[in-house]
Amino acid sequence: MTLSYVNPTADSPWGTYLSQVDRVIPYLGELARWAETLKRPKRALIVDVPIELDDGTVAHFEGYRVQHNMSRGPGKGGVRYHPDVTLEEVMALSAWMSVKNAAVNLPYGGAKGGIRVDPKRLSIKELERLTRRYTSEIGIIIGPQQDIPAPDVNTNAQVMAWMMDTYSMNVGATSTGVVTGKPIHLGGSLGRVKATGRGVFVTGREAARRINLDLEGARVAVQGFGNVGSSAAELFGQAGAKIVAAQDHTGTIVNSQGLDLSKLIPHVRDTGGVAGFKDSESCSNEDFWDLPCEILIPAALEGQLNADRARRVHAKLVLEGANGPTTSAADDILAERGILVVPDVICNAGGVTVSYFEWVQDFSSFFWTEDEINLRLDKIMVGALRKIWDTADEHRITLRTATFAVACERILMARQERGLYP
Structure with missing residues (x-):
């Protein structure tokens, strides 16, 4: 069975995403032959996350990491901790990350992760154990050039620090670029929080x-x-x-x-x-x-x-x-x-844009001021929106369909030019 066989309702996250793709197909021209690529996540990992609670009992949680499309670069997307997290939700969020990254022309594909858990019910030490076990489980598909997680709902800089440390311990070298949204003194970027x-x-x-x-x-x-x-x-x-x-x-x-x-x-x-x-x-x-x-x-x-x-x-x-x-x-x-x-x-692409800045700074070990970050962010966001607005005016379509048209053209052009292997 493949993930494309999931039968979502119209208002579910994945159902909403699929309808958005369908609306953009008429504007893709020759690239429309590749449109099915957008409806099928490249890879989905479901993991069991067992941890020992503070009272000595063992609890099991279900975790996910979905890589939707990586034609334009490594996967990029957050990790959320929420009691309602499902595979279908994470699929949709990863797909929206593909579109978002392409819309602002970042060299990333789309990915997303999550654990079905209510973090408010866990102590700090339990949360750390949960994060480290989850990171170890998804470690086979993440990495600075493979897939770079970031904070999302109910996760923060501390969670990213635990993820970075766990991955680094497992590969035997400090790898600051494996996640973004980290604390400043661990390779995080000024301006990322806001x-x-x-x-x-x-x-x-x-x-x-x-x-x-x-x-x-x-x-x-x-x-x-x-x-x-x-x-x-x-x-x-x-x-x-x-x-x-x-x-x-x-x-x-x-x-x-x-x-x-x-x-x-x-x-x-x-x-x-x-x-x-x-x-x-x-x-x-x-x-x-x-x-x-x-x-x-x-x-x-x-x-x-x-x-x-x-x-x-x-x-x-x-x-x-x-x-x-x-x-x-x-x-x-x-x-x-x-x-x-x-x-x-x-x-809301400002977050992933500054995550990109953080990733670049980690590779170069050269860090920018917050004013520089904000100026670069404003320039990218304004330029991306103007391109999208021009597309909307040209085709007389909504900004959403125009954003998908711009982004999906970039994704599918990369898919077409890279070809199929083997």
Whole structure:
């Protein structure tokens, strides 16, 4: 049995990705003969991750690493720890990484990993044992020139440090380039922590200019107030926008005059979520989608913006900070309503772009300043978005289909020119 036989629902992550590929095929010209390549992950590894818990018992967790396409270079993509992780989800996330890396023209293919676990139930030592065992299990397919993991949902610089150390011990040499998103003193890059949120802001700023939306006083609603959502919110706030709503796993808070981010961000850091922030009112998570705003940033998990919610959104601009937050049906509804969507595969590509910078710096052992990082990031993101916008205008298609058209052409051109071996 091959992975292409997975029978996804239309709104599942893999089903959403497949429908996005189908929509782009008419714009691929002669390369369309290779389109099936995009629908079949190159390699998927399912691993058992047994660890000894602090109480002496042994627990087993299921882990994954999927390499979707590596025609343009080594695999690149994060690792997430979440109780709902599935193979199908990781397949879709790896495929979106292929598209994302090609959209910003990075020399990478797409990959993704994950473990089905609730990390909040593990102690720090248990989390370390889990990470090291998982790294050892997937070590046969990762490497600085093979596949480079990075942080994703519920993983961070410390997890990357454990992964780097484990891989290094197994190969007998320090290998800083095997992961990105590491601590600075272990070969990490300045600017990496806020890079994804910065990319959301940069693409959002450019899109706002295109549709004549003034950021000064614009109301912004953010779903998901972790690293990506909070960083994007900060930058929009500095540009004069008002963050009127924030939602995360603890609840939804609202302030029509604008949330004070200088107080909210420390509150989230200290309490673990937005709930209970004193300078705000709470509302139901479902009512979040009805709130009046100019800019909506879904920066949580995939599939959050479905058809029902798309009919209720008031925003003029949707910036996808998360991977796959909008279903295909919702995409159509937003387009019909004249709401511009900047898709995940370009909007949140700031993180992988600075991961690329980190990888390059590790190989050269020469590190750039944060200002240099941010300038390089802005230049790449703005240039990539302009190319995509020109494609959208030329074919009169959405930004998502245009992003897929640009990226898939690059992927399939590499596939065609490399040929089939043997």
